[in-house]
Amino acid sequence: MPSPLDAALPASAEIEALLTASVGARTTIERVEPLHHPWVLRAHLAETSGLPDTVVVKCRRPEGYGLRSAEELTRCEHAALAFIADDLRLDLAPGLHAASPDSRLLVLEDLYPRTELAALLHRDGHTAALDAELTAFASSLGELAAASAGRAALFNARRTALGTGADRLDDWEHAYAGLWRNGLARAAAFGVPLPAAAERDLETAVAELADPGPFLALTNGDPESHNYLTGPSGGGKLIDFEGAGFRHALTAATSFTVPGPDWLGVSGPEQVEAFRRALARTVPEAEDDQRVGFGLTSASMVWVMTRTGRLNTLDTRSPGDDSRTQMVTLLESGARTAEAHRVLPHLAAWCRSTATLLRHRWPDTDIDTAASYTWRER
Structure with missing residues (x-):
């Protein structure tokens, strides 16, 4: 049938x-x-x-x-x-x-014979050549944000002309879409509630994303390496704009600071800097270390809390399941981002303590997770 x-x-x-x-x-x-x-x-x-x-x-x-x-x-x-x-x-x-x-x-x-960057990373590991491709990917995301900053009305006019209602044009949360609230509730149910000070940090991060100011720009909504196609002659292209919308530009850089669904670990200081350089062409505030650090950490931490909603599900999985190690890495990388920029200290401390608890509760996760772009077998 x-x-x-x-x-x-x-x-x-x-x-x-x-x-x-x-x-x-x-x-x-x-x-x-x-x-x-x-x-x-x-x-x-x-x-x-x-x-x-x-x-x-x-x-x-x-x-x-x-x-x-x-x-x-x-x-x-x-x-x-x-x-x-x-x-x-x-x-x-x-x-x-x-x-x-x-x-x-x-x-x-048709972008063939270009290949998903994620597939190359999975096949070859994090080589110097693929690190350069990651940097090109980050630059492309930053270039898109730089070119689109301040032009939300024009994009929304196109959506409206195609039939989108005015009530559907507020994209600032997008994939986060309040799901961080689920993470907050699930963390409490799991036995690791956020202390009041950490919850205030989280609310501050959410407020930053809700009011991006000069950082309001177009992102494709899923800035992961499987949505960047590259080939032997260069000329990489961004794909998958179903989730596109105007939101805080630095949400597009979180795939270089905290792992997305495919990865156990990421390490992308060069990529973050490439994104920032591209963005600064039209958004001078991207030169401000404090503003960028706070925006990037806010976006990273809201993503961490969104994924924290999976804690109880992961607790039922078998030892050795990659998704458990990914959760530990996610929490620790979020904390590292906050510590590097000296912001959201109470939320960072909660991430550290929760990761430590998980390493004891799930002994299979008590391993070194510092490797760059380690693939998660799903």
Whole structure:
């Protein structure tokens, strides 16, 4: 029996009609192949009419995630890619060849043979060459933030024109979206409640993200290395703008300070500096050590508290499960970030003490976690 997703996938004729209307000349598809997600396809073109031999077709997902419906995810990516190419004039993301009026189908530049940076890190480890790619990734994130700072109204106008309601344009929390509150409650239930002083630190961090000031800029919403494609000749590109929105720019640098879902450990002082240099081109406040340190630590700590909501789940997992070690590393890296910038000391102390408790409660996690970009087997 066909799945709902199968029914939602476009026929070749629908993609051909969309491209033909876009380029003004008949375009014929020779074949279509699925890619890493069932709603992402590669179309091979027989008659290109000036287009490349292949394009990528991104279809509406069967359901939404986070704060956004499936419809809003594609509308947002549509708006973001047009905004980056036409308003910011940046070559940092895949080009948009065509889009259906309701954004259900997006036809994008095919970035092959570029490869996910995360896949290369997983395969080869943290080599000098890949460290340079990480730095290029960070620079790209910073360049996007620098070019977009102060231009939220223009981006939101594009979203509104595509059907986004005015009540859906406040993106400052995005993936954090209040989930840090769950982390706060789950930590208490786990037996490691935040002391009042640490909770005040957390509230201060949240307030910083809620009022970014000059740091309000566009991020793709998931600034992890699997969303950066790179190749042997360079020219890396950022991908996946379904979660794009204007929020505190330094939320885009947290993947270099605290581990995301794929990593046991990260170590990215060079990457943070590359991001900061790029951002400072248009945001002079990025030269201020104190402001950057506080913003970066705030973003990192809110992410830590968001992931802390998993404590009870991890407690039921078997010894040796990587996700347990990742939690310890997450807490310790958050504390290191705060200590390096001499901010949020009470929250940093709570992270340290909780990590110590976990190392005793989960003896399999009592190991050296200082290695850079260590992959987590999931």
